[in-house]
Amino acid sequence: MSLSFWEKESFINYDFIIVGSGILGLSVACEIKENDPKRSVLVLEKGILPSGASTKNAGFACFGSLTEILSDFERIGEAETIELVKNRYDGINILRERLGDEKTGLLNYGGYELINGDHLDSLERIDEINNKLKFIFPDITFELTNFQISEFGFNQEEVKAMVYSRFESQIDTGRMMSSLIEYSGSLGVKIINGCKVDMINEKENYVKLITENYSGKEKISFNAKSVIVCTNAFTEKFYPELNIKPGRGQVIITKPVKGLKFKGVFHFDEGFYYFRNFGERVIFGGGRNMDFETEETSEFESNEIILKDLKNKLDDVILPGMEYEVDYSWSGIMGFNDSKRPEIKQISDRITAAISCNGMGIALSSFIAKKIRKIVDP
Ligand SMILES: Cc1cc2nc3c(=O)[nH]c(=O)nc-3n(C[C@H](O)[C@H](O)[C@H](O)COP(=O)(O)OP(=O)(O)OC[C@H]3O[C@@H](n4cnc5c(N)ncnc54)[C@H](O)[C@@H]3O)c2cc1C
Known part of the structure; x- marks a missing residue:
C-alpha cells in the first residue's frame, strides 16, 4: 500500500514546511503567506492540539x-x-x-x-x-x-x-491560539495535526520530512524547498548541538x-x-x-x-x-537555550531552526517570525 497519485500530487510537496504549530511556527507561516500569498506552506504538529508551551502558558x-x-x-x-x-x-x-x-x-x-x-x-x-x-x-x-x-x-x-x-x-491564551490557527487557515496555510516528524533529511534540492504516520504500510514523508523547525523544547531530537x-x-x-x-x-x-x-x-x-x-x-x-x-x-x-x-x-x-535569548540558526541553506522564547514567547514570537521570514524568503 502506498500513497495515491492524487495524494502525491496535492498533499506532499510544499515551498515551506514548518515543524511545530506553537505561536512561533504559526507566526512564521503567517509571515510567509502575508508576504507572498503564492507560497505553499504546511505546518506539521505532533499533537491534536499544539502541545508545548503556547496553549499552556499564563497569558x-x-x-x-x-x-x-x-x-x-x-x-x-x-x-x-x-x-x-x-x-x-x-x-x-x-x-x-x-x-x-x-x-x-x-x-x-x-x-x-x-x-x-x-x-x-x-x-x-x-x-x-x-x-x-x-x-x-x-x-x-x-x-x-x-x-x-x-x-x-x-x-x-x-x-x-x-x-x-x-x-x-494580559491575553486569553486559548482564544489567541485558536484565532491564530483560524487566521493561518484564512491565508491558505495548511496545518496537519497528530503528525509527528521523526527525521529531517536534506536531499540535493529539497528537504524530506519523514513522519511517524503511515499510509497503509508506508511511512508518510513530506517534501519542501525550505524547512523551519519551531519545536522549541523538543528541538534536541533533531539538533542536540543547539543545546x-x-x-x-x-x-x-x-x-x-x-x-x-x-x-x-x-x-x-x-x-x-x-x-x-x-x-x-x-x-x-x-x-x-x-x-x-x-x-x-x-x-x-x-x-x-x-x-x-x-x-x-x-x-x-x-x-x-x-x-x-x-x-x-x-x-x-x-x-x-544557554544565552536565554532568541536564536535563529541556519542549519543549512534549506533548514532553519529557531527558538525565540525562553519563557516570553507571547511577546517575542511575532517579532522573531518576521526576522525568520526575511531569512527564508527574502
Ligand atoms: C506554564 C507556562 C507559562 C508561560 N507563561 C508565559 C507568559 O505568561 N507570557 C509569555 O510571553 N510566555 C509565557 N510562557 C512561554 C511561552 O508560552 C513560550 O515561550 C511560547 O509559547 C513558545 O512558543 P513556540 O511556538 O516556540 O513553542 P511551543 O508552543 O512549545 O511549540 C512547539 C510545538 O512543536 C510541536 N512539536 C514538537 N516536536 C514535534 C515533532 N517532532 N513533530 C511535530 N511537531 C512537534 C509541539 O507539539 C508544539 O506544539 C509560558 C510557558 C509555560 C510553559
Whole structure:
C-alpha cells in the first residue's frame, strides 16, 4: 500500500514546511503567506492540539519587570537587554495588529512587580531605567504604586513595594491560539495535526520530512524547498548541538474568588513567580527555582513540591485572609537555550531552526517570525 497519485500530487510537496504549530511556527507561516500569498506552506504538529508551551502558558503580554531588566543588565549587558525589551514590545504590537485585541482577548490592566525586602535597592534605579527605555514606550515605563499593595489585599509584611507598568497586558491564551490557527487557515496555510516528524533529511534540492504516520504500510514523508523547525523544547531530537533544554512550568487556577481585589498581571522574585486575574479567577504559575532539576523535563506532569509552594504563596502573599478554592492545575514545557535569548540558526541553506522564547514567547514570537521570514524568503 502506498500513497495515491492524487495524494502525491496535492498533499506532499510544499515551498515551506514548518515543524511545530506553537505561536512561533504559526507566526512564521503567517509571515510567509502575508508576504507572498503564492507560497505553499504546511505546518506539521505532533499533537491534536499544539502541545508545548503556547496553549499552556499564563497569558502575560509582558516585556520584562524592573528587577528582571536589572538582572539582565548584569547577565547580557545593557544594550542587549534594552534591545530585547524593544523586540518584546514590538512583538506584542505585531500580534495585536495581526489578530486584533478582540481575537487575542487582550486587556490592558497593566503589570505590577511585587518587591520584597531583598530587592528594595532596585527602586533607586527606576528613573535611570525609565530614561533608558523612553525611546521604546510613549510614556513613563515604571512607577511606584505602593498605595495599591493594601488596596489589592496583598500581605504587606512580604510585599514592601510595588512597581507598576501601564504597558503590560494580559491575553486569553486559548482564544489567541485558536484565532491564530483560524487566521493561518484564512491565508491558505495548511496545518496537519497528530503528525509527528521523526527525521529531517536534506536531499540535493529539497528537504524530506519523514513522519511517524503511515499510509497503509508506508511511512508518510513530506517534501519542501525550505524547512523551519519551531519545536522549541523538543528541538534536541533533531539538533542536540543547539543545546535547547526543556523547562517545565506549573500553573494553578482558582475558582472565581468572591470579592477579588486586583486586576492585572503580577510578577515577583525576578519573574520566577507570576499571577494574574482572569475575570474573578486567579491564575498563578512559576516556582521552577524550587526544584530546577526535576523541572528540566519534557514530561507534562505535576510537581507536588512546587504546587504546594504555589498554594502557600496564594495563602500567605496573594490572597491572605480570602476564601478561595483551587480549581485545577496543569503544566507546560518551555525551551531554554544557554544565552536565554532568541536564536535563529541556519542549519543549512534549506533548514532553519529557531527558538525565540525562553519563557516570553507571547511577546517575542511575532517579532522573531518576521526576522525568520526575511531569512527564508527574502
Ligand atoms: C506554564 C507556562 C507559562 C508561560 N507563561 C508565559 C507568559 O505568561 N507570557 C509569555 O510571553 N510566555 C509565557 N510562557 C512561554 C511561552 O508560552 C513560550 O515561550 C511560547 O509559547 C513558545 O512558543 P513556540 O511556538 O516556540 O513553542 P511551543 O508552543 O512549545 O511549540 C512547539 C510545538 O512543536 C510541536 N512539536 C514538537 N516536536 C514535534 C515533532 N517532532 N513533530 C511535530 N511537531 C512537534 C509541539 O507539539 C508544539 O506544539 C509560558 C510557558 C509555560 C510553559
